[in-house]
Amino acid sequence: MTGARRSxxxxxxxxxxxxxxxxxxxFEQYKLYVASLTLVYLVMAIGLNLTxxxxxxxxxxxxxxxAFGSYAVAILGQRGAPFELGxxxxxxxxxxxxxxxxxxxxxxxxxxxxxxxxxxxxxVFLVLRNWEWLTGGSFGISGIAxxxxxxxxxxxxxxxxxxxxAWAAIVVASAYWILTSRWGRAFRAIRENEMRxxxxxxxxxxxxxxxxxxxxxxxxxxxxxxxxxxxxxDPGAYTLDRSIQFLMMVVMGGxxxxxxxxxxxxxVTVLPEVLRASEGxxxxxxxxxxxxxxxxxxxxxxxxxxxxxxxxxxxPAARAPLxxxxxxxxxx
Amino acid sequence: xxxxxxxxxxxxxxxxxALSQVSLRVxxxxxxxxxxxxxxxxxTLFNCVTGVLRPSGGQVRxxxxxxxxxxxxxVHRRGIARTFQLIQLFPEMTVLENMLLAAQEREGTLLGRLxxxxxxxxxxxxxxxxxxxxxxxxxxxxxxxLSYGQQKLLDFGMALMSRPEVILLDEPLAGVNPTMIxxxxxxxxxxxxxxxxxxxxxxNMEVVMSLCRRxxxxxxxxxxxxxxxxxVADDPxxxxxxxxx
Numbered sequence: 001m002t003g004a005r006r007s008x009x010x011x012x013x014x015x016x017x018x019x020x021x022x023x024x025x026x027f028e029q030y031k032l033y034v035a036s037l038t039l040v041y042l043v044m045a046i047g048l049n050l051t052x053x054x055x056x057x058x059x060x061x062x063x064x065x066x067a068f069g070s071y072a073v074a075i076l077g078q079r080g081a082p083f084e085l086g087x088x089x090x091x092x093x094x095x096x097x098x099x100x101x102x103x104x105x106x107x108x109x110x111x112x113x114x115x116x117x118x119x120x121x122x123x124v125f126l127v128l129r130n131w132e133w134l135t136g137g138s139f140g141i142s143g144i145a146x147x148x149x150x151x152x153x154x155x156x157x158x159x160x161x162x163x164x165x166a167w168a169a170i171v172v173a174s175a176y177w178i179l180t181s182r183w184g185r186a187f188r189a190i191r192e193n194e195m196r197x198x199x200x201x202x203x204x205x206x207x208x209x210x211x212x213x214x215x216x217x218x219x220x221x222x223x224x225x226x227x228x229x230x231x232x233x234d235p236g237a238y239t240l241d242r243s244i245q246f247l248m249m250v251v252m253g254g255x256x257x258x259x260x261x262x263x264x265x266x267x268v269t270v271l272p273e274v275l276r277a278s279e280g281x282x283x284x285x286x287x288x289x290x291x292x293x294x295x296x297x298x299x300x301x302x303x304x305x306x307x308x309x310x311x312x313x314x315x316p317a318a319r320a321p322l323x324x325x326x327x328x329x330x331x332x
Numbered sequence: 333x334x335x336x337x338x339x340x341x342x343x344x345x346x347x348x349x350a351l352s353q354v355s356l357r358v359x360x361x362x363x364x365x366x367x368x369x370x371x372x373x374x375x376t377l378f379n380c381v382t383g384v385l386r387p388s389g390g391q392v393r394x395x396x397x398x399x400x401x402x403x404x405x406x407v408h409r410r411g412i413a414r415t416f417q418l419i420q421l422f423p424e425m426t427v428l429e430n431m432l433l434a435a436q437e438r439e440g441t442l443l444g445r446l447x448x449x450x451x452x453x454x455x456x457x458x459x460x461x462x463x464x465x466x467x468x469x470x471x472x473x474x475x476x477x478l479s480y481g482q483q484k485l486l487d488f489g490m491a492l493m494s495r496p497e498v499i500l501l502d503e504p505l506a507g508v509n510p511t512m513i514x515x516x517x518x519x520x521x522x523x524x525x526x527x528x529x530x531x532x533x534x535x536n537m538e539v540v541m542s543l544c545r546r547x548x549x550x551x552x553x554x555x556x557x558x559x560x561x562x563x564v565a566d567d568p569x570x571x572x573x574x575x576x577x
Contacts, residue, residue, distance in 0.1 A: 181450075193420055193422055198403070199405075203403075
């Protein structure tokens with residue numbers, strides 16, 4: 001691989017992030033909201049990409065893990081706790097429950113694991129709806145405060161956007177660290193060949209549980225950032241639909257690729273906005289686009305990026321350490 | 333005390349007995365061959381020793397410690413490495429990454445593997461080994477892009493990577509062209525001369541007879557003979573097992 005190609009690949013996420021950072025300075029309120037939502041989705045998708053894309057463990061529970069973060073922020077906020085405490089608790093709850101939900105992954109795989117995590121998502125939804133004194137039931141919680149550090153308040157949409165950006169940067173940096181560490185390599189080894197990985201000393205139990213827990217902790221952070229965006233949450237925001245949306249993001253972006261979540265998060269938020277002009281046909285076009293993509297780009301949109309790079313430079317077929325893309329079809 | 337002691341190892345699959353009361357000793361520096369007709373339990377023996385399968389009975393001791401029924405990752409971390417009959421690699425990882433993964437779990441702590449970056453020593457050793465095996469030029473290729481023979485060499489390199497104390501090779505020469513057989517046999521002999529311990533399952537009799545100093549013969553899950561190549565070759569029980577009466 002040429003140096004230029006490698007640095008181009010490294011710079012893509014950074015470039016996208018800095019471009020996003022400029023958005024609030026120019027956009028009006030609604031577009032700013034969409035951009036903020038993209039940041040939430042980015043954090044969520046990074047979490048799921050770690051669990052599914054790298055470690056190969058499917059999770060349809062990311063909507064539920066997200067709810068832990070949202071409700072932690074909302075409930076602690078009502079009691080006057082600082083916002084960051086809520087983010088921390090959300091991440092911790094996500095981690096702990098991710099660990100628990102990860103245990104079935106030690107026994108079952110693919111669509112069976114999908115069923116187990118799907119079930120968990122439904123249980124969490126039902127608990128949120130029925131545990132009224134804590135969660136407000138179907139009415140949810142409103143008036144969720146945005147963070148404030150003494151005199152500095154992140155009350156305005158722009159300020160809160162910048163606040164989210166800082167958290168997103170932390171998530172991106174920490175995910176980059178994890179995935180380029182020996183853990184990242186062990187995750188991919190499990191995805192590629194579980195039996196051989198174990199025979200080479202990789203503890204399937206430790207790494208699978210960690211892949212679940214870390215992915216869920218990121219989802220907790222994403223959920224925490226999401227809650228004060230509209231200042232209102234209810235259980236309907238954390239259904240299975242939400243989990244499937246995250247799944248689509250990482251699959252369409254490119255599973256097991258660091259750039260994947262960036263592309264997927266932008267696509268899933270921006271595409272519906274662009275297609276809104278087509279009124280009733282929007283869902284049809286959207287669904288069609290997804291199907292065509294799965295047919296012709298099973299490795300996600302990141303494949304287009306690779307193709308462009310391959311045209312730009314005469315680089316050989318070798319890949320960067322973060323690069324190996326699995327076939328989407330291989331993950332049941 | 334032998335390095336690896338296997339006592340009365342037994343494995344049933346339902347009512348089928350794949351391995352019955354097999355015992356053997358592997359000494360430090362051994363180059364032990366395990367032969368037998370198809371279905372005689374050779375690979376099952378390896379699988380039971382390395383934790384891929386849980387034995388139904390018997391005991392495996394490594395350096396005097398009971399390792400019977402330990403999971404495969406624990407067995408590897410204790411110092412027993414193996415290759416597989418059907419090559420098992422990480423196809424979407426580079427050759428170098430395959431090698432690095434093979435060694436990363438043997439030392440340090442789980443948390444250390446996350447918080448500390450991998451030192452250059454591991455990559456240095458990997459490149460040294462790849463160079464020794466003659467595939468250093470492929471370090472950045474995906475394992476999936478290697479030829480069959482190159483994959484066999486990588487598989488072998490991965491088994492060596494973690495400095496194991498005993499290496500179990502499951503048909504390392506199967507399907508390999510004569511030139512590469514020569515080179516692999518040369519590597520095994522040279523490494524054995526340096527003190528590496530090998531147990532080899534192999535069907536290529538010519539090679540086994542010349543390579544191994546001691547041979548164990550399995551038939552229908554039982555150990556029917558053990559001795560030097562000459563002793564084994566003349567054993568009527570062995571001839572029976574292979575050619576029938």
